[in-house]
Amino acid sequence: MKNALKETILAAAMVDHEKGIFPSSDFCEVVLEEPKADSHGDWSTNMAMQMAKAQRMSPRKIAETLIGHLDDKKGIIDRTEIAGPGFINFFIRPSAWYPVLAAIHEQDDQYGRCDLGKGTRIQIEFVSSNPTGPLHVGHGRGGAVGDSTANILSFCGFDVQKEYYINDSGxxxxxxxxxxxxxxxxxxxxxxxxxxxxxxxxxxxxxxxxxxxxxxxxxxxxxxxxxxxxxxxxxxxxxxxxxxxxxxxFGVTFDQWFSEQSLYDSGRVAGDIRDFKEKGLIYEKDGALWFKTSDYGDEKDRVVVRQNGQTTYFASDITYHKEKFERGFQKVIDVWGADHHGYIPRMKAAVEASGYDRDQFDVLLVQLVNLLRAGQPVAMSTRAGEFVTLADVVKEVGRDAARFIFLTRHYESSLDFDLELAKQKTNDNPVYYVQYVHARISSIHRKSESDRLDVSGFAPSDLSALETPEDIALIKALARYPETVGTAGALMEPHRITYYLMTLAAAFHTYYNRHRVLSEDDLKLTRARLYLIAAVQKVIRNGLALLGVSAPDAM
RNA sequence: GCGCCCGUAGCUCAGCUGGAUAGAGUGCCGGACUACGAAUCCGUAGGUCGCAGGUUCGAAUCCUGCCGGGCGCGCCA
Structure with a gap:
């Protein structure tokens, strides 16, 4: 629908240009956005303001001209208006939203998929904890972010591989x-x-x-x-x-577990050191071997072989990342704890020195998790062996709550994880708020069957009964899902899905409290609404799946 | 000292690839279950978007400087 509208606008601009009204053919890209206020319509564009300079006309004049030549072939526009400094606001006919529901039912668990990645081979490496002790909550956050990002990227058309690097050497x-x-x-x-x-x-x-x-x-x-x-x-x-x-x-699995030691056993680390030496990128100083990372933007050179002959962690990391690209990945993502941020410049340098573009390698720096219990910090001392492990947390609060909470924040913000809060089945704990939508809809469907409402095989051709503002608002919320997935994928920000789901859940709960789905004396309405809420359920399920959270039929 | 992240309602946070009147949850106060699950909903109140400049028709969003908090700055990982 958005694209149809864009084309209509662009066509109008072309007509105006051909008629000589617009002197320049330099139409900026048509950007449509959803205004924050409903009073500003369903879609809005600022193109009249953007074009003002090139066309040497006032924005409002451009807007008027454009509106006058809109040829709404599909009949989706109810009305338009010019507002403020030159925004053009479009109000969509309610029935024009109905095809969204058919799309959801047809595409089912594929609804929202896009081809952003165009098959790009991308590897995402995460958790990669040293095998010297149990996983803690920080690893849990990294795991949730990495796994969910992988799901989203895959849904956005990337060819994704999830990898765990085992630091079994050194x-x-x-x-x-x-x-x-x-x-x-x-x-x-x-x-x-x-x-x-x-x-x-x-x-x-x-x-x-x-x-x-x-x-x-x-x-x-x-x-x-x-x-x-x-x-x-x-x-x-x-x-x-x-x-x-x-x-x-915890619901996190990997396609490959890669051993650091194997890089030494195969002689690859030694080989790479030799090669870089020949290229003059590794040199000797003070009895140690240094990598010239400063040639590639790092603040100073870094040691790869110590005076005592032992290689550093960095040495195998150079080989490991080079090896990743040699495996054919066009893009390599590492998920690290924020305390490793100082390591990024040298790793970027190593990637570039290995002959790859530094932008092919990116790090998602996940900020730390503060573990709390009822608002009080939980002591975390690794040295004393006193820590709450990831397994403890999953056992205490459950996989779904843990994963959802880890994904309620942008990964670049530090996160307070309160064990008591995570266990509460209230609105403090939004995972249940979202899952409740799914369970409620299942419950309505069960009820419709037990009441023997004759709505079997529904795929109503007539949805005109969906006419209240809440009906339309719900469909509009569903229509936003594909774009949300696309943004989450492009930016690798799974929390966008989380927030989307909470918003959709809110729209559904509001709807539910205001309107009845099942009514025996109006089967046309019942049929249409069952069709609507089934679509809501599918989108909730799809979104939760991207987060790695289950969608229960009963709670 | 240098680098990275953060600073938005009492609290916890969205919004940040520039758009119109800055949002949500929670907390406070007041309402809604003899029909689909009240783990829900509705309403009231709550803001110098850390501060100061700059760019722009337009800045929470971009740039610069400062302030405050967190984390790093090893021939450790």
Missing amino acids: RQIQTLGMSVYLRGKELLGETVAFPDTCYQGDYIRDLAGELLEREGRELFEKSEAEAIMPCARYAAQKITEGMRADLVD
Whole structure:
């Protein structure tokens, strides 16, 4: 409908130009927007003001001329008006909205899909927590944002791959192995000093116990040098499995789990370092190897191989991101915690130095989560091993509430997550507000069946009974969905879907309280309204699916 | 000191690729269930969009400077 209106306006402008009324053929793009106030119509354009300069005419004069030559072939315009400095406002005939409902029913779970991405291969990497401890709420937010963004991008015509990068190499893994090894010794009855630098959580002791049962006491009687890596590998693998299970419970799955260690095992990291050395992008200074990231906008060069010969995290990251592009992704997205923001310039530099456009790589920086309980901060100390894990949160408040709340804020804003609030089944907790719409509509459909209202096989050709302002307002809300999805995809902002759903839910609840759907003495109206609310239900379900939240038939 | 994010109603936040009278929830106050689920709805009240300049026909939105809060600035990850 919007496009039809655009074409009509553009055609009018062409006619005016051909007649010589508009001297310039420079028509700016026709931009239609929805005015905030209903009194300004259904659609509004500012093009008369935009064109004023090129046409050397006053905006209002241009507007008048344009309106005079509108040829509304489809008969969708009820009336037009010129307002303010030169806005043209269009009022749409109520019945012109009806085709939206047919489109929803025809396209069903595909309603709202677009081809923004045109098949672009895009990879989104998220969570990627180190396998040294359980996932916490911050990872939950990253998981919700990453997974939902992937859903939305896919719905917008991108070819999306979701990936988890396992940091199963480097010093932290050594530390993990050491932690397990020492706890194992304790289990054997030895008295050992357990350093602060080791991981303190109880899960380490559990892992040591499992390993002891599996491998016997010999492992822990070996020397540190011999025992650490077996301990580390076992622990990292078990922890990774646990994280995968927690993420599944949270509704987050990945297409691929990519091991950092595999980049070393295949010799790719060493190979890349050699290649960059030959190109002069890696040089030696103070006994270490440095990458010339400052040539690509970073504030200084960065170490890739330390004086002691060990590679840094950055070294494998260079190879990893290069490898991503070599796999054929045209666009690579990383979802990081905001505390890593200082890492972006060097990563962009590495991508550019690898021969790719720095804009092909983007980072979604997700701000931190403040965990609260009834307004009071929950102490989060990783070192002391005291933290509320993602699994705890999902268990306590449920997957749907957790995911929805994580997506009620722009990811660039910090988020207060209140465990008590998240459990409440009130309006404080908007997930139920939205899900309630779905359940209510299911309930109405059940009722229509039990009342044996003769509306079977409804696909009414006559929707003229949908005539109240609330009927039309609801259809208009449904009509906004595709554009909302498109914006959410283009900007990678899943919270736009969340807000859309809350607005749609509000429109439905208002409608519900004001009008009856089922009335035995007016089957034409009943049929039309059942058709309408079924469309609402489909859009609610589609939107919730993009967020990874269920749409229950009863609550 | 430098960099990134944030600053909008008492509180929590949308709106930010410039549009008309700045929105929602919550909280306060007052209303609506003998018909489809009251986990709902309706109404009243509540604002120097941090401050000051600039660009523009038009700025919460863009630019500059300041103020306040958070997070970073390692041959850690």
